[in-house]
Amino acid sequence: MSDLAQLEQTYGSQNYAPLPVILAKGEGVYLWDDKGNRYLDMMSAYSAVSHGHCHPRLVKALTQQASQLAMVSRAFYTQNLGPFLKLICEATGYEKGLAMNSGAEAVETALKVARKWAYTKKGVPDNKAEIITAQGNFHGRTISITNMSSEPAYRAHFGPYDAGSVIVPYGDIDALKKAINFNTAAFLVEPIQGENGIVMPPEGYLKAAYDLCCEQNVLMICDEIQTGMGRTGKLLASQHAGFKPHCTTLGKALGGGLLPVSMFLASSDVMDVLQPGDHGSTFGGNPLACAVGIEAINVLYDEKLMENSEKLGHYFLDKLKQFNSPYIKDVRGLGLFIGIEVQKIPAREICQKLLDKGLLSKDTHGTVIRLAPPLVINQQQVDDALGILAKVLCS
Numbered sequence: 522m523s524d525l526a527q528l529e530q531t532y533g534s535q536n537y538a539p540l541p542v543i544l545a546k547g548e549g550v551y552l553w554d555d556k557g558n559r560y561l562d563m564m565s566a567y568s569a570v571s572h573g574h575c576h577p578r579l580v581k582a583l584t585q586q587a588s589q590l591a592m593v594s595r596a597f598y599t600q601n602l603g604p605f606l607k608l609i610c611e612a613t614g615y616e617k618g619l620a621m622n623s624g625a626e627a628v629e630t631a632l633k634v635a636r637k638w639a640y641t642k643k644g645v646p647d648n649k650a651e652i653i654t655a656q657g658n659f660h661g662r663t664i665s666i667t668n669m670s671s672e673p674a675y676r677a678h679f680g681p682y683d684a685g686s687v688i689v690p691y692g693d694i695d696a697l698k699k700a701i702n703f704n705t706a707a708f709l710v711e712p713i714q715g716e717n718g719i720v721m722p723p724e725g726y727l728k729a730a731y732d733l734c735c736e737q738n739v740l741m742i743c744d745e746i747q748t749g750m751g752r753t754g755k756l757l758a759s760q761h762a763g764f765k766p767h768c769t770t771l772g773k774a775l776g777g778g779l780l781p782v783s784m785f786l787a788s789s790d791v792m793d794v795l796q797p798g799d800h801g802s803t804f805g806g807n808p809l810a811c812a813v814g815i816e817a818i819n820v821l822y823d824e825k826l827m828e829n830s831e832k833l834g835h836y837f838l839d840k841l842k843q844f845n846s847p848y849i850k851d852v853r854g855l856g857l858f859i860g861i862e863v864q865k866i867p868a869r870e871i872c873q874k875l876l877d878k879g880l881l882s883k884d885t886h887g888t889v890i891r892l893a894p895p896l897v898i899n900q901q902q903v904d905d906a907l908g909i910l911a912k913v914l915c916s
């Protein structure tokens with residue numbers, strides 16, 4: 522083990538198991554290690570680096586704002602938060618946004634708003650509100666979110682957990698129907714389950730769930746922290762299904778791969794349940810984060826990254842489906858959000874072989890290789906990635 526990896530191991534918590542490479546530099550779709558070896562990044566920091574590493578426009582927005590005004594807290598108005606909120610609301614069609622930092626904080630915000638909405642608008646009896654989530658979900662790592670997880674590794678030994686959360690099978694509309702009762706405040710769901718292995722819902726499920734939520738006066742909250750910001754070929758993955766959920770959470774790529782920037786989006790009717798003092802975050806909506814968030818959205822449109830994701834995502838997926846490999850069990854995805862489910866050999870072993878050949882990826886749940894490159898990738902670079910994948914999976 523290298524000295525730097527050893528330092529992390531000695532002085533850090535062992536809450537991750539990194540692949541053995543020390544990354545030192547990034548540009549676009551490429552990363553370099555400390556010895557100068559170049560890699561194609563097929564991870565994008567779990568979709569946070571959709572704009573590519575160190576995008577010049579984003580770095581410029583960051584440095585300009587950092588040298589002018591970085592942080593004042595929400596105790597005052599700034600020149601940046603209003604324009605950021607207006608831009609994200611106009612792009613997504615929501616009336617209001619609440620800026621936070623990490624993805625988990627955006628989800629916590631959604632849960633708090635949904636509960637308060639249930640008590641103050643729907644008339645749910647005090648402390649009885651329920652949130653429904655889907656089996657295999659991943660919404661972050663806070664205590665209340667792990668309470669909603671079906672994954673033992675995420676939940677175990679972090680209790681006690683509170684009541685008020687119900688888990689239903691992902692993709693099963695009848696199970697959702699049965700789980701909803703008067704006390705249900707919200708159904709929180711990923712349009713595609715990323716961490717669970719790029720698991721796609723059955724055709725028509727999301728829209729049917731939305732219709733059911735509307736009928737039953739339940740808020741449908743789509744967690745688009747990983748699938749949003751063009752990852753699947755549209756700004757929001759829910760747009761593929763042709764509906765706008767009552768609320769949406771965004772994060773990761775909203776910070777342009779430079780900063781943690783997240784957002785909870787809703788209608789005024791829902792958002793306005795929050796009053797001054799109810800909720801907040803010292804860093805949420807700070808000028809630096811807003812300047813980067815604004816540029817992250819602008820770059821997405823100016824560089825047609827959503828179109829690129831759609832076009833190259835199709836191409837990538839089609840080519841992968843033609844692979845004749847004894848190790849591939851399934852290939853699935855939407856846009857540049859692709860999972861290769863493997864068999865006979867652990868996915869981590871394959872990721873290690875890909876690393877040795879200059880491609881960076883990470884397994885999820887031991888059986889799926891996640892391919893989510895920066896959306897600035899071009900066809901030649903996709904072909905290069907396919908070449909490396911073929912060498913490892915087909916020989």
Ligand SMILES: Cc1ncc(COP(=O)(O)O)c(C=O)c1O
Pocket residue numbers: 567623624625626628659660661662711715716744745746747748772773
């Ligand atoms: C769908 C989804 N929600 C929430 C989160 C949590 O985001 P963060 O790690 O920024 O707290 C993630 C992270 O992977 C995610 O994929």
